[in-house]
Amino acid sequence: MLEKGATAPDFELNATPDQKIKLKDFKGKNVILAFYPADWSQVCSDQMALYNEMLKYFSKYDAQIFGVSVDSVWCHLAFEENRKLHFPLLADFEPKGAVSKAYGVYDDEVGESKRALFVIDKEGKIAWSYLSPVAVNPGADGILDALEELSKK
Amino acid sequence: MSVLKPEINSQDHIQGDDSASIAIVEFGDYQCPYCGDAYPIMKEIEETFGHQIRFVFRHFPLTNAHEFAFPAAIAAEAAALQGKFWEMHDALYENQYRLDGELFDELAETIGLDLEQFQKDSASEEIKRKIEDDFDSGVRSGVNGTPSFYVNGTKFDGGATDLYQMLKESTE
Numbered sequence: 001m002l003e004k005g006a007t008a009p010d011f012e013l014n015a016t017p018d019q020k021i022k023l024k025d026f027k028g029k030n031v032i033l034a035f036y037p038a039d040w041s042q043v044c045s046d047q048m049a050l051y052n053e054m055l056k057y058f059s060k061y062d063a064q065i066f067g068v069s070v071d072s073v074w075c076h077l078a079f080e081e082n083r084k085l086h087f088p089l090l091a092d093f094e095p096k097g098a099v100s101k102a103y104g105v106y107d108d109e110v111g112e113s114k115r116a117l118f119v120i121d122k123e124g125k126i127a128w129s130y131l132s133p134v135a136v137n138p139g140a141d142g143i144l145d146a147l148e149e150l151s152k153k
Numbered sequence: 154m155s156v157l158k159p160e161i162n163s164q165d166h167i168q169g170d171d172s173a174s175i176a177i178v179e180f181g182d183y184q185c186p187y188c189g190d191a192y193p194i195m196k197e198i199e200e201t202f203g204h205q206i207r208f209v210f211r212h213f214p215l216t217n218a219h220e221f222a223f224p225a226a227i228a229a230e231a232a233a234l235q236g237k238f239w240e241m242h243d244a245l246y247e248n249q250y251r252l253d254g255e256l257f258d259e260l261a262e263t264i265g266l267d268l269e270q271f272q273k274d275s276a277s278e279e280i281k282r283k284i285e286d287d288f289d290s291g292v293r294s295g296v297n298g299t300p301s302f303y304v305n306g307t308k309f310d311g312g313a314t315d316l317y318q319m320l321k322e323s324t325e
Binding site: 043044045046047049050052053054057083084085086136137138139140141142144 | 155182185186187188215216217218288292293294295296297298299
C-alpha cells in the first residue's frame with residue numbers, strides 16, 4: 001500500500017459510460033480516494049452513504065472525493081441513483097483492479113479492492129493513507145484530520 | 154480508538170443520573186431501521202441497569218438515504234424546546250414504521266405539545282444548527298454508520314445487543 005509522501009499514481013477511470021476522470025486534472029485540489037470492495041452494502045452502515053452526507057465538509061477543505069471499486073459503470077450508476085449519491089464512483093473494471101493494484105490495495109483472493117483511504121494533496125502527493133479491515137467502515141474522522149493538517153500548510 | 158468529541162455537555166439530551174458510572178452516547182437517525190431495532194434494547198438497558206446508566210442521544214441523520222431523518226430530528230428538537238425531547242424521541246421510534254411528513258404534528262399533539270409553538274420552532278435555524286452540530290460531533294468522533302455507540306467516551310464496537318451483553322458481563 002502506498003504511504004505518505006509517495007506520488008499518487010495517475011489514472012484514468014470511467015465515472016459514467018462516457019465520462020472519464022483523470023487524476024492529473026485535479027492538480028491544485030485535494031483529492032480523497034476511497035477504495036471499497038463492492039457496491040450495495042447496507043445503507044445505514046455504508047461508507048459511501050456517510051461520505052455523501054459530508055460533501056460540504058470536503059468542499060470546505062477544497063477536496064474532491066471519489067469512490068473506487070471494481071464494479072462496472074452500470075452497476076455504479078444504479079447504486080448512485082438508488083442511494084442518491086452526489087459524488088463520482090469510479091469503475092476500476094478493465095483491466096480489472098489495475099488502479100487498486102497501483103495503489104497497493106487490491107485483494108487478489110477475492111478479486112475486489114480492499115477498504116482503503118488516500119488523501120492526496122494539491123501537488124499530487126499522498127498526504128495520508130489508511131487500510132481498514134474489510135468488514136469495518138472506517139468512517140471519516142481520519143480523512144478530516146488529514147485535510148485539516150493540509151489546510152495548515 | 155475513536156473518542157467522543159466533544160464530551161457530554163449541557164447541549165446534550167441526557168437521561169439518567171449524573172452520578173451514573175456508565176455513560177452511553179448513541180448517534181442515531183430516526184428513519185434508520187437498525188436504530189429502530191436498537192430502541193427497545195436501549196430501553197431495556199436503561200431499565201436493567203437503572204441508576205448505573207446515563208444515556209445521551211445525538212442526531213446523525215443520513216439525509217440523502219432517509220428523507221424523513223432530518224425533519225424527524227427537527228421534531229425531536231422542537232419538542233425539546235417544550236421540555237419533551239424524550240417523549241418525542243420515543244414516539245418517533247415507536248411510530249417509525251409509519252414515518253412520514255404528516256406524522257410530526259400528530260405526535261406533537263399526542264405528547265401534549267403546544268402545536269403552534271412546535272410548528273414555529275420547527276422552522277428555526279437554531280434547531281437546524283443543533284442537529285448539524287450533532288452530526289459534526291459524530292463525524293469527528295468516527296461515527297461510521299447508525300446507530301453508533303460510545304461508552305464512557307470511547308467508541309463501542311458493536312450494536313445495542315452487544316452493548317447489553319457487555320454491560321451484563323461487566324456489572325456481574
